[in-house]
Amino acid sequence: MPRSVRVLGPAVLTLVALVATFAGLAYGGGAAEQLIQDPGPVARYGVPVAKLFVNLGAAGMIGALVLAVWALTPKRREFDLALDVAAASAAVMTVASAASGLFTFLVVTGAPFDIGDTFGQQLGQFVTTIELGQAWLTTTLVAATVTVLCFAVRNHTALVFVTVLAVTSLVPLAQQGHAAGSAGHSEAITALGLHLVFAAAWVGGLVTIVLLRRELGVDRLPVVLARYSTVALVCFIVVALSGYASAALRVGTLDELATPYGVLVLVKLTALVALGLFGAAQRRFLIGRMSRAGASGTGTFWLLVVVELAFMGLASGVAAALARTATPVSEAEAGSLARTPAEILTGEPLPPWPDWTRYFTEWSPDLIWLLACGFGIFFYLAGVRRLRKRGDRWPVYRAVLWVAGLVLLAYVTNGGVNVYEQxxxxxxxxxxxxxxxxxxxxxxxxxxxxxxxxxxRPRDDGSRGGREWILLAVHSKFAGVIANPIVAAVLFAGSLWVFYYSPLFRWTMVDHIGHEWMIVHFLITGYLFVQSLIGIDPVPYRLPYPFRLVLLLGTMAFHAFFGLAIMSGTGLLLADWYGAMGWGTDALVDQQLGGGIAWSIGEIPTVALAITVAVQWSRSDEKESKRRDRHADRTGDAELEEYNARLAAIADHDLRAE
Structure with missing residues (x-):
């Protein structure tokens, strides 16, 4: 079994995925003949099958890159072989994406396939001017670029950027999903995007390990598997939650689970539960058994891997069929809710008028930040627990502040503020x-x-885990530049003017990706500025405490000036957005209120920062005094005696001169 698993595992995955795709299409009617301009069975079945191979290619590409970046050693041949797997998978994705674009064109237009100039012109117009065609063209070009880069790049650090590029190839696919144009479209895009990315890393990582089985060997395999299992656990949680969010948006009520779409969702859920059980068995029993028993303990593991890949194929095939199956909550029904100008602009049902209590009772979940905050709290507390188990101290107030910060972040990105900011x-x-x-x-x-x-725990095999990547990022030249106190202050204050008086502001309103970028930008610039003032973590350079206070006061004066400029402004920043919501309010008055918030609320953290800097300055002086006292005790005031002797010598010299 172990010798044949390299062929059997991927073959089972692909075969089961194809069977599940055709069965799902037959049951859900996703490839049924169209009443008007039917493109034919080749195109109808070609779209979901090509999409399946897009997903499988993306899985191999992203999974292999994640494994190379996180678990493998560049000095070993395993690293190069993983990149070869990524390149081959990206090539499959490139071809499948091009085929998907072609079949989608045939289905949308109903035009018969031919090799004439007219057909080519129509296809070219589809992929360059129509949003759906542009999405497939973008996916194809990104996948092709990743194919080349996987062959050309072998630098460990540079591969992180290749991995990020590979992940971006799935963004157009997320924007094509069900409900992307209806109410709840932001939640739908977020859920589908997370689902695609983490499912790809999960499936592709396991396939890559199977393909590298011979190269890893008995001794190396448990180490790589243990690292992969951590990634797989995170992927399972994200895939489960994002899958639930997607299903909730598309199914609607529990009664709709009896529809063909709902039944397919339940089949996919069953496969996901089975995969979670397989992962738990690997993590709790089989990896440790392999480490102890060596080659004799691998038979059961590889059998389980093949079965696990079969369930992954089932989930992948059903997912491809679901993409072509009509949802119980149709986009037309969701879109019919829009009756006000605000709903037309945002695509969301108009929320209740916001009195102050609504900011604590209304919610608009953003799964990205819920997961980020949840994982941030979990891993931080796990780190504190590990330190205390080995007898090291970690101040309680640090953990309390960290958890409070992430809870506040979760609220502002999911609560009433997120509801009404549009x-x-x-x-x-x-x-x-x-x-x-x-x-x-x-x-x-x-x-x-x-x-x-x-x-x-640090690694000693040349690979890079969390500790290595974090320290590498912190000590990089780029981090040294942006963490410089002056640069951090310029980014913090200057980006206010650039953001609100440039097209960036509009982009963050009309595009969900822009909205997510805005959150990341505000968070990072604020973090860098505060870190330069009161940070404990290592940075290349820190200003002396007096200059920190000067920098804080200067930056916040600039910040207050921005707030006053908004308060006294007489023109709307986004007149065709905030001025067209149709709520019957004075948008200019509300904008001036926003300027008052920028001016007044910003002063509260400023006072806290100033007090913290002053306290740290005082403690620094106390530490320096204690250090000098200890030095004096050790040396018997040698420095003071030397200084007095020098003064006495000078005085004696003056007496002689007289």
């Missing part, structure tokens, strides 16, 4: 101030880099 400039500015000032003031004293450096 409709009211004041709500948007409130979220901005919390993200860029309040959250970093809580997170920075948590010292996450210091905790990671102390709690994560």
């Amino acid at each position: 409709y009211l400039f004041s709500a948007h500015m409130l979220g901005h101030m919390v993200l860029t000032m309040a959250v970093p003031v809580l997170l920075v004293p948590g010292a996450p880099v210091t905790l990671a450096a102390r709690s994560i």
Whole structure:
């Protein structure tokens, strides 16, 4: 079995996926003949089958790259072979994406396939001017670029950027999913995007390990598997939650689970549960058994792997069929909810009018930040627990501040602020101030880099885990530049003007990706600025305490000037957005209120920062005094005696001169 698993495992995955795709299409009617301009069975079945191979190619590409970056050693041949797997998978994805674009064109237009000039012109217009065609063209070009880079790049650090590029190839696919144009479209795009990326890393990582079985050997295999199992556990949690969110948006009510779409969702859920059980068995029993028993303990493991790949194929095939199956909650029904100008602009049902209690009772979940905050709290507390188990101390206040910061971040990205920031400039500015000032003031004293450096076990085989990647990023030249106090202050204050008085502001309103970028930008610039003032984690350079206070006061004066400029402004920043919501409110007054929030609320963290800098300055002086006292005790005041002797010598010399 172990010798044949390299062929049997991927073959079972592909075969089961194909069977599940055709069965799902037959049951759900996803490839049924169209009543008007039917493109024929080749195109109808070609779309989901090509999409299946797009997903499998993406899985091999992303899974192999993640495994190379996280678990494998560049000095070993396993590293190069994993990149070869990634390149081959990216090539499959490139061809499958091009085929998907062609079949999609045939289905959308109903045009028969031919090799004439007219057909080529129509196809070219589809992929260059129509959003759906542009998405497939983008996916094809990105996958082709990753194919080349996987052959050309062997630098461990550069491969991180190749992996990020590979992940971006799935963004157009997420934007094509069900409900992408209806109410709840932001949640749908987020859930589908997370589902695609983490499912790809999960499936592709296991396939890559199977293909590298001979190269890894008996001794190396348990080590790589243990690292992969950590990634797989995270992927399982994300895939399960994002799958639930996607199903909730598309199914609607529990009664709709009896529809063909609902039944296929239940089949996929069953496969997911089985995969979770397989992963638990691997993590708890088989990896440790292999480490102890060597080659004699691998038979059961490889049998389980083949079965696991079969269930992965089942889930992948059903997912491809679901993409072509009509959902119980159709986009037409969801779109019919839009009756106000606000709903037409945002695509979301208009929320209730916001009195102050609504900011605590209304919710608009953003799964990305819920997961990020949840994992951030879990891994931080796990690090603290590991330190204490080995007898090391970690201040309680740091953990409390870190958890409080992430809870606040989760609220501002999922609670009432996130609900109303699309409709009211004041709500948007409130979220901005919390993200860029309040959250970093809580997170920075948590010292996450210091905790990671102390709690994560270092690796000695040349691979890079969490500790190695974090320290590499912190000590990189780029980090040295942006962490410089002056640069951090310029980014913090200057980006206010650039953001609000440039097309970036509009992009963050109309595009969900822009909205996510905005959150990341505000959070990072605020974190860098606060880190330069009161940070505990290591940075290349810190200003003396007096200059820190000067920098803080100067930056916040610039920040206050921005708030006053908004308060006194007489023109709307986004007149065709905030001025067209149709709520019957004065958008200019609300914008001026937002300026007041920027000016006033920003002062509260400023006072906290100033007090913290002053306290740290005082403690630094006390530590320096104690250090000098200890030095004097050890040397018997040698420095003072030497200084007095020097003064006496000078006085004696003066007496002689007289």
